[in-house]
Amino acid sequence: xxxNGFKSPAPVLPGLGLHSFHNDSPPFAGAATSEHGDxxxxxxxxxxxxxxxxxxxxxxxxxxxxxxxxxxxxxxPQNNLTRxxxxxxINTIQTQSKSNPRIDAPVxxxxxxxxxxxxxxxDDLSLSSSRSRRLLxxxxxxxxxxxxxxxxxAEEVGAVANTASGGRGRRPxxxxxxxxxxxxxxxxxxxxxxxPPLSEAFKSYSSPKPSQTNNRTLSAQSSDSQIEKRTGEISxxxxxxxxxxxxxxxxxSHEANSVGVTNQTGIIKLTNNPEQNDTRETGSxxxxxxxxxxxxxxxxxxxxxxxxLDLSAPQATDGGSGAYLRGEVDxxxxxxxxxxxxxxxxxxxxxxxxxGSFSPxxxxxxxxxxxxKDEIIESQTYEIMAGYYSPVSSYYKKSGLAPANHRVRMCxxxxxxxxxxxxxxxxxxxxxxxxxxxxxxxxxxxMLNGGKNGEGGVTMNDGKKRRYKIMLLAGGDLIESFGEPGxxxxxxxxxxxxxxxxxxxxRAGSDVWAFLLSHDILYHxxxxxxxxxxxxxNDISSTKVRLFVRRGMSIKYLLPNSVIQYIYDNKLYRxxxxxxxxx
Ligand SMILES: Nc1ncnc2c1ncn2[C@@H]1O[C@H](COP(=O)(O)OP(=O)(O)OP(=O)(O)O)[C@@H](O)[C@H]1O
Ligand SMILES: O=C(O)c1ccc[n+]([C@@H]2O[C@H](COP(=O)([O-])O)[C@@H](O)[C@H]2O)c1
Numbered sequence: 001x002x003x004n005g006f007k008s009p010a011p012v013l014p015g016l017g018l019h020s021f022h023n024d025s026p027p028f029a030g031a032a033t034s035e036h037g038d039x040x041x042x043x044x045x046x047x048x049x050x051x052x053x054x055x056x057x058x059x060x061x062x063x064x065x066x067x068x069x070x071x072x073x074x075x076x077p078q079n080n081l082t083r084x085x086x087x088x089x090i091n092t093i094q095t096q097s098k099s100n101p102r103i104d105a106p107v108x109x110x111x112x113x114x115x116x117x118x119x120x121x122x123d124d125l126s127l128s129s130s131r132s133r134r135l136l137x138x139x140x141x142x143x144x145x146x147x148x149x150x151x152x153x154a155e156e157v158g159a160v161a162n163t164a165s166g167g168r169g170r171r172p173x174x175x176x177x178x179x180x181x182x183x184x185x186x187x188x189x190x191x192x193x194x195x196p197p198l199s200e201a202f203k204s205y206s207s208p209k210p211s212q213t214n215n216r217t218l219s220a221q222s223s224d225s226q227i228e229k230r231t232g233e234i235s236x237x238x239x240x241x242x243x244x245x246x247x248x249x250x251x252x253s254h255e256a257n258s259v260g261v262t263n264q265t266g267i268i269k270l271t272n273n274p275e276q277n278d279t280r281e282t283g284s285x286x287x288x289x290x291x292x293x294x295x296x297x298x299x300x301x302x303x304x305x306x307x308x309l310d311l312s313a314p315q316a317t318d319g320g321s322g323a324y325l326r327g328e329v330d331x332x333x334x335x336x337x338x339x340x341x342x343x344x345x346x347x348x349x350x351x352x353x354x355x356g357s358f359s360p361x362x363x364x365x366x367x368x369x370x371x372x373k374d375e376i377i378e379s380q381t382y383e384i385m386a387g388y389y390s391p392v393s394s395y396y397k398k399s400g401l402a403p404a405n406h407r408v409r410m411c412x413x414x415x416x417x418x419x420x421x422x423x424x425x426x427x428x429x430x431x432x433x434x435x436x437x438x439x440x441x442x443x444x445x446x447m448l449n450g451g452k453n454g455e456g457g458v459t460m461n462d463g464k465k466r467r468y469k470i471m472l473l474a475g476g477d478l479i480e481s482f483g484e485p486g487x488x489x490x491x492x493x494x495x496x497x498x499x500x501x502x503x504x505x506x507r508a509g510s511d512v513w514a515f516l517l518s519h520d521i522l523y524h525x526x527x528x529x530x531x532x533x534x535x536x537x538n539d540i541s542s543t544k545v546r547l548f549v550r551r552g553m554s555i556k557y558l559l560p561n562s563v564i565q566y567i568y569d570n571k572l573y574r575x576x577x578x579x580x581x582x583x
């Protein structure tokens with residue numbers, strides 16, 4: 001018996017990704033597609049409204065007529081009409097119950113909000129413990145119920161997992177004394193994502209000139225002195241001039257595309273217009289023309305940390321999502337960091353979408369994408385074209401949900417100066433009713449691969465189009481909620497896992513592999529599921545961040561400063577703001 005509980009060591013297959021170095025993982029991931037074609041229920045007829053984005057490598061070349069098949073499924077949110085998922089597509093799922101109670105639109109309520117509980121802190125605390133219970137529920141408590149032919153599978157999986165962990169219910173941690181038995185691999189250095197060391201990036205900036213400093217003014221008297229004292233420490237700069245007086249000023253300062261950055265050498269004002277950054281040395285990597293249109297390749301940009309200073313990374317246009325959410329402009333998918341050509345056309349162009357509350361977004365949510373990126377690069381099957389956050393709308397019944405416009409803006413702030421390849425799509429947040437995740441992914445498919453004139457997809461060197469593959473990025477806890485009765489509809493799970501695909505980031509305390517084995521639909525689509533091992537566990541929780549804010553505690557280093565500043569400016573997550581707000 002191997003240490004991982006399997007009878008023999010898990011085979012290391014080519015293209016399995018980082019997790020294959022950890023032999024506690026069954027060899028599921030890395031393969032993009034089913035070897036035997038999509039099951040019947042995933043084959044959508046052309047008349048059906050959920051267009052197929054088959055995951056077959058050989059079907060990635062998208063005939064132009066395919067692109068024409070996507071009609072104008074989504075209407076402008078202003079006219080209050082949203083296409084719900086095709087009942088026809090759901091009907092095609094022949095192996096599933098035809099009377100799923102969730103199909104007709106229930107809003108998932110993963111965490112019941114006690115109606116008689118007026119204390120937001122209690123809500124968040126119960127949310128916290130509910131989350132812990134949810135983490136356990138995957139297989140330890142027999143969720144989800146297995147079909148009759150597999151009725152003992154959950155117990156078997158539990159036994160396997162227990163054996164794997166020496167009977168302690170968890171797999172050995174990399175931090176434990178058993179570390180030596182699970183040596184960390186040395187990932188191959190990829191030329192195409194190398195970036196200069198951080199020190200080099202700093203070297204390329206000179207000391208600030210007084211005239212370069214940001215002249216935002218401080219609102220000396222805030223209405224909430226305690227919170228201000230605490231959170232004031234975590235503004236972009238400790239200097240009072242760096243604290244915007246109001247959210248309007250903060251936004252204005254953002255819209256002016258400038259940011260104050262402090263480093264050991266002092267304060268530097270940087271603009272997003274490279275020509276204005278006269279302090280930056282010429283010839284730095286991010287100024288070199290990329291291979292993509294516009295001369296900038298997001299994936300070629302500086303990595304996190306350094307990217308704070310990567311002024312060449314395209315920024316969202318002013319007021320884009322805010323104006324859309326206010327109903328002032330029509331919706332359009334942000335594309336400023338979307339790559340439109342591929343470096344290696346033998347790979348599958350991939351767009352990663354993370355759905356969630358992001359109330360607020362934290363460094364964990366940013367790290368999820370970077371972990372996914374490492375895994376994808378390692379697997380050598382896909383080429384990442386972009387990553388998107390899709391914050392859920394205010395109609396999602398979850399405690400602690402700040403209004404959607406704030407969560408969208410916080411996500412934007414989180415990515416704008418920390419990432420070169422992530423964007424925020426406000427579509428879901430701006431919908432007049434809750435949208436299920438299958439619908440959100442379908443929306444991305446339509447936006448990226450649709451187009452009446454065949455403009456969707458990635459253009460290959462030979463001029464042909466190839467579909468963007470879209471995969472959902474989610475934490476292990478979210479995936480384990482697949483097994484909670486009444487939360488997800490089975491047809492939707494087939495769409496999410498079969499037609500799209502999932503990148504699952506392990507979460508401390510959850511055993512994704514065991515859950516994958518125990519859940520029939522997940523197991524069925526396992527070749528379209530990639531499990532990402534957290535090599536450094538990060539368990540920053542939005543719930544706890546909200547509680548810290550509520551209690552006036554520091555949240556510095558848990559989320560980007562720009563987001564902290566926004567929370568502070570907009571007085572989010574204080575006494576009355578913790579509860580969900582619909583509107
Ligand atoms: N510690 C974590 N490890 C892995 N994935 C996580 C972790 N925290 C959140 N996620 C994932 O991030 C996505 C968005 O999650 P969400 O916005 O609910 O964050 P959260 O911190 O769990 O929030 P909350 O505390 O409000 O429930 C989900 O896919 C979730 O599974
Ligand atoms: O589509 C569904 O049926 C469904 C059921 C439960 C949850 N979701 C989505 O999962 C995400 C949950 O995010 P969170 O913050 O509750 O972890 C959010 O984007 C929801 O819309 C989606």
